[in-house]
Amino acid sequence: MAILTKDEAKKILDKVLGYSKADETSASLSGNRTGNIRYARNSVSTSGETDNLSLAVTAVFGKRVGSATINEFDDQSLEKTVRRAEEIARLAPENPEYVPMLGPQKYIETAAYAEPTAKINAEFRAQAAFDSIEPCSKKNLTAAGYLEDTTGFSAIANSKGLFGYNPYTSVDFSVTTRTADGTGSGYVSRDFNDVSKLDTKEATEIAMQKALASTNAKALEPGKYTVILEPTAASDLIGLMMNNLDARNAEEGRSFLSRKGGGTRLGEKFFDERITIYSDPANVEIPGSPFVGGGGGRFGGGGVDGRPQEKTLWIENGIVKNMSYSRYWAQKAGVKATPPPSGFIMQGGTQSLADLIKSTQKGILVTRFWYIRAVDPQTLLYTGLTRDGTFYVENGQIKYPIKNFRFNESPVIMLNNVEALGKPVRAGGVLIPPMKIRDFTFSSLSDAV
Numbered sequence: 001m002a003i004l005t006k007d008e009a010k011k012i013l014d015k016v017l018g019y020s021k022a023d024e025t026s027a028s029l030s031g032n033r034t035g036n037i038r039y040a041r042n043s044v045s046t047s048g049e050t051d052n053l054s055l056a057v058t059a060v061f062g063k064r065v066g067s068a069t070i071n072e073f074d075d076q077s078l079e080k081t082v083r084r085a086e087e088i089a090r091l092a093p094e095n096p097e098y099v100p101m102l103g104p105q106k107y108i109e110t111a112a113y114a115e116p117t118a119k120i121n122a123e124f125r126a127q128a129a130f131d132s133i134e135p136c137s138k139k140n141l142t143a144a145g146y147l148e149d150t151t152g153f154s155a156i157a158n159s160k161g162l163f164g165y166n167p168y169t170s171v172d173f174s175v176t177t178r179t180a181d182g183t184g185s186g187y188v189s190r191d192f193n194d195v196s197k198l199d200t201k202e203a204t205e206i207a208m209q210k211a212l213a214s215t216n217a218k219a220l221e222p223g224k225y226t227v228i229l230e231p232t233a234a235s236d237l238i239g240l241m242m243n244n245l246d247a248r249n250a251e252e253g254r255s256f257l258s259r260k261g262g263g264t265r266l267g268e269k270f271f272d273e274r275i276t277i278y279s280d281p282a283n284v285e286i287p288g289s290p291f292v293g294g295g296g297g298r299f300g301g302g303g304v305d306g307r308p309q310e311k312t313l314w315i316e317n318g319i320v321k322n323m324s325y326s327r328y329w330a331q332k333a334g335v336k337a338t339p340p341p342s343g344f345i346m347q348g349g350t351q352s353l354a355d356l357i358k359s360t361q362k363g364i365l366v367t368r369f370w371y372i373r374a375v376d377p378q379t380l381l382y383t384g385l386t387r388d389g390t391f392y393v394e395n396g397q398i399k400y401p402i403k404n405f406r407f408n409e410s411p412v413i414m415l416n417n418v419e420a421l422g423k424p425v426r427a428g429g430v431l432i433p434p435m436k437i438r439d440f441t442f443s444s445l446s447d448a449v
Contacts, residue, residue, distance in 0.1 A: 002031040002032060002033045002051035002052060002053050002152075003031055003032070003033060003151060003152065003153055003167075004029070004031060004053075004153060004155070006155070006165040009029050009153065009155035009165055010155065010157070010163060010165070012029055012055070012073060012078070013027050013029055013155060013156075013157035013163070014157070015075070015078060016055070016057060016078050016081075016082060016157075017157060017158070017159050019078065019079045019082040019083075020059065020082055020086075020159060021086060022059035022060055022061055022085075022086050022089060022159075023060055023061050023062065024059075024060040024100065024101050024158065024159055024160070025057065025058065025059050025060070025082070025085075025158065025159045026057075026058045026101055026156070026157070026158035026159070026162075026304040026306075027055060027056065027057045027058070027156070027157055027158070027304070028055070028056045028154065028155070028156045028157075028293060028304045029053075029054075029055050029154070029155045029156075030053075030054060030152065030153065030154045030155070031051075031052060031053035031054070031152060031153055032051075032052055032150050032151065032152030032153075033049065033050070033051050033150070033151050033152070034049065034050050034052075034148065034149070034150045034151075034152075035047075035048070035049040035050075035120060035121075035122070035125060035148070035149050035150075036048060036049075036125070036146065036147060036148040036149075037125040037126065037128070037129050037146075037147050038145070038146045038147075039129050039132075039133060039143065039144065039145055039146075040143075040144040041142055041144070042133045042136055042137050042142055042143055043133075044126070044129055047122065047125060047126070049122070052071075053071060053073075054069055054070070054071045055069065055070050055071070055073070055078070055081065056068070056069045056304075057069075057070075057081050057082055057084075057085040058085060058304065059082065059085040059086040059088075059089045060089060060098070060101075061086075061089050061090060062094065063094040063095050063096070063098040064089045064090065064092045064093070064094055064095070065089055065092055065095055065098060066084075066085045066086065066087065066088025066089030066090070066091070066092050067085055067088065068081045068082075068084040068085040068088065069081070097328040098328075099327045099328050099331055101158045101159070101160050101162065101304075101306070102158070102160065102162050102306045102307065103160045103161055103162060104160075104161045104162055104163070105162055105164065105291065105306055105307070105308050106308065107164050107290035107291050107308055108281065108282055108290050108308070108309075108310070109282070109290070110166070110281050110282055110287040110288060110289070110290050111193070111282075111284050111287040112166065112167070112168035112169070112193055112287040112288065112289065113151075113167040113168055113169050113193070114169045114192075114193050114194035114195070114196070116194055116195050116196045117149055117151060117169035117170070117171050117192075117193065117194060117195040118151040118169055120149045120151075120171070120195060124195075125147055125149075128147050128173070128198075128200045129145065129147065129200070131199075131200045131201040131204070132145050132175055132200045132201065132203075132204040133145075134201075135201060135204060135205060135208060136177055136204065136208060139208060139212070140179075140180050141177045141178065141179060141180070141208055141211055141212070142177065142178045142179075142180070143175055143176070143177050143204065143207075144175070144176050144177075144178075145173070145174060145175035145176070145200075145204070146172075146173070146174055146175075147171070147172070147173045147200070148171070148172050148173075149169070149170070149171040149172075149195065150168075150169065150170045150171075151167075151168075151169045152167070152168055152169075153165065153166060153167045153168070154166050154168075154289065154293065156291065156293060156304045156306055157304075158304060158306070162306050164290065164291045164306060166289045166290055166291065168193070168287075168289070169193055169194070169195075170191065170192070170193055171191065171192055171193075171195045171198055172189070172190075172191045173189065173190045173191070173198060173200055173203065174187070174188070174189040174190075175187070175188055175189075175200070175203060175204050175207050176207065176388060177204065177207040177208050177210070177211040178211060178449070179211050179212065179215055181215070182449065183214075183215045183216065183217070183449060184210075184211040184212060184213070184214040184215035184401070184449070185210070185211055185214060185387070185388045185389065185449040186206070186207035186208060186209065186210025186211035186212075186213075186214065186367070186388055186389050187207055187210070187232075187367055187368055187387070187388030187389060188203045188204065188206045188207040188210075188232075189203075189232055189368075189427070189428070190203050191426065191427075191428065191429055192426070193286075193287060207388075210367060210388065210389035211389075213389070213391070213398070213401060214388075214389050214390070214391070214401040214449075215401065216400075216401065217390075217400075217401040217402050217403045217404075218392070218400055218401070218402055218403065219402065219403045219445060220364075220392065220402050220403070220405075222405060222406075222442045222443055222444050222445060223441075223442060224439040224440065224441055224442075225362075225363060225364045225439075225440055225442060226360060226362065226363035226364070226419065226436065226437065226438045226439075226440070227363060227364050227365075227366055227436070227437050227440040228353070228356050228357060228360060228363055228364070228365045228366065228393065228434065228435070228436050229366050229434060229435050229436075229437060230353060230365070230366065230367055230368065230434055231424075231425050231426075231427035231428075231432050231433065231434050232367065232368045232427050232428065233366045233367065233368045233369050233386075234427075234432050234433070234434065234435050235427045235428035235429075235430050235432045236368070236369045236372055236384075236428065237369070237372070237382065237409070237411040237414065238277075238344075238346060238411055238415075238430075238432060239344075239428060239430060240372070240374075240380065240382060240411060241380055241411040241412065241415075242277070242314070242341055242344050243340070244256060244257075244377070244380060245257070245314060245320075245322070245323050245324050245340070245341075246323065246324050246325075246340070247264060247266075247323040247324060247325045247329060247330075247333070248325070248326065248329045250264040250265070250266075250323065251263065251264055251329075251333075254377065254378070255377070255378065256377075256378055256379055256380045256410075256412055257320065257323065258378065264323065265320065266320055266321075266322075266323055267319065267320065267321075268319065268320060269317075269318045269319045270315070270318060270319070270320055270412060270415075270416075271315065271318040271412070271415040271416055271418075272318055272415055272416055272417075272418040273317045273318045274317075274318070274347075274418055274421060275315055275317070275318050275346070275415050275418070276313075276315060276316050276317060276346070276347040277314045277315040277344050277345065277346045277347070278311065278312060278313045278314055278315075278344065278345055279309075279311065279312050279314065279341035279342060279343060279344045279345065280311040280312075280345060281309040281310075281311075281342055281343075282311065283343075283345060283431070285345075285426055285431055286343045286345065286426060286429060286430060286431055288309060288342035288343050289309060289342055290308065290309055291305070291306055291307065291308055291309060292305035292306065292307045292309060292339045292342075293305045293306065305327075305339070307327070307337060307339045309339060309342050312338060312341065314341065314344065318415075322338055323338070324338050324339060324340040324341075325337050325338050343429050343430050344430050344431075345424065345430065345431040345432075346424060346430070346431065346432045346433060347421075347424065347433075348421035348422055348423055348424045348432075348433025348434075348435075349420065349421045349422055349423065349433065350422075350423055351420060351421075351422040351423060351434075352422060352423060352434075353422055353434045355422065356420055356422050356434055356435075356436050357393055357396065357397070357398065358396040358397075359396065359420065359436075360393045360396060360436065361394070361395060361396075362393065362394050363392075363393045363436070364390065364391070364392060364393065364402065364405075364440075364442075365389075365390065365391040365392075365393055365398060366386050366390055367386070367387070367388050367389035367390065368386070368387055368388055368389075369384045369385065369386060369387070369407070370384060370385050370386075370387040370388075371384050371385050372384035375408065379410050379412065380410045380411055380412050381408065381409070381410045382407075382408075382409065382410065382411075383406060383407065383408050383443070384406070384407055385404055385405070385406050385407070385446050385448060386404045386405050386407065386446075387404055387448060387449075388449075389401075390402050390403075390404050390405070403445050403446065403447065404445070404446040404447075404448055404449070405442035405443075405444070405445060405446060406442065406443050406444045406445070406446055407440065407441060407442050407443065408441050408443045409440055409441050414437050414440065417437050417438045417439050417440070418435060418436070418437060419436040419437065419438050420435070420436040421433045421434075421435050421436075422434035422435065
């Protein structure tokens with residue numbers, strides 16, 4: 001019962017709304033079948049599959065709001081949940097920022113559901129793990145990996161006639177390979193909606209190459225270096241920046257987009273003119289939910305909001321073009337309530353990662369970052385570590401592996417120091433190019449592999 005059709009979901013939601021005695025009522029119904037397989041030391045350690053189906057009901061009296069959840073769907077249980085939400089609402093204090101629910105909305109079609117992913121079974125997962133483990137065993141390398149696939153849906157409705165339904169699939173795979181002596185490590189991750197695009201053997205072979213090449217690492221002095229960030233590394237830092245485009249935080253002085261003396265810096269040029277970033281839930285490479293709260297992505301969830309997700313230009317030629325607004329803050333400001341991105345696409349060039357390496361006289365190739373933490377939210381300064389394959393590049397060639405660094409850097413400063421952008425690829429739920437950045441700050445060495 002975990003995956004309901006559009007008609008099945010609507011039937012339940014209509015029944016829930018029919019029980020309501022509140023001024024306004026909303027309900028969200030979500031379900032998923034999630035399977036996984038985990039392995040370490042070239043041996044599967046756990047595997048499993050779960051089915052979940054849950055309903056959340058929100059009742060409103062004036063500005064008093066109450067919510068209740070349940071995972072039983074007989075008529076008596078559904079009505080009991082509605083009554084419970086109403087009871088909580090009557091006892092709750094008024095929410096001064098409550099905004100009345102939306103009426104019917106028009107939602108775009110997205111390609112977030114892929115039938116091959118929905119058909120994944122235990123045998124498929126076992127083969128995917130075997131395809132990753134076997135080549136490592138033959139090369140005396142140790143693999144530790146994780147594959148997770150999800151087939152799900154989200155449906156929302158309210159007493160004002162809003163209804164939305166979104167089916168989705170996703171598959172995430174990551175693997176770390178280590179040399180027998182533990183001095184070399186490589187890492188690769190892949191994520192898709194359509195599992196037909198996933199080749200765990202191909203991905204693992206890249207991690208194997210990195211592990212074998214990263215033994216006997218040399219130490220370089222900390223300092224400012226030109227770096228070539230693989231998409232996995234770039235997506236971590238740029239993703240943190242994209243999560244900080246909220247207008248309220250900026251207007252209240254808590255953001256890198258805050259203007260001294262009040263207001264925001266919307267419309268100002270912040271980055272290199274080659275930087276253009278937008279979101280588009282209809283993009284076939286990273287399809288998202290057609291509405292806020294539709295699940296199926298890294299920004300999914302959050303209850304019944306119901307605002308349509310649309311193609312939105314966030315940064316164009318280095319200029320901040322849009323900021324996200326909650327419905328309350330948008331109403332207060334008298335602007336459109338633009339939801340946050342449900343993923344993003346960063347434009348790049350035509351060069352491959354190899355091309356960026358070939359064009360580098362001296363620099364450092366970074367596979368990924370790890371343990372990233374905020375240092376200063378108003379400048380978006382972050383610290384973290386390189387890991388699983390860090391290499392010194394000279395005269396267009398990878399010369400030797402180097403010990404890992406701790407970095408202290410802001411993506412805002414980073415995107416002002418762009419030397420080159422490669423061809424965008426999917427990494428971490430976004431489309432992002434490999435990038436060459438000058439004057440990237442490494443503050444100390446790390447002995448971690």
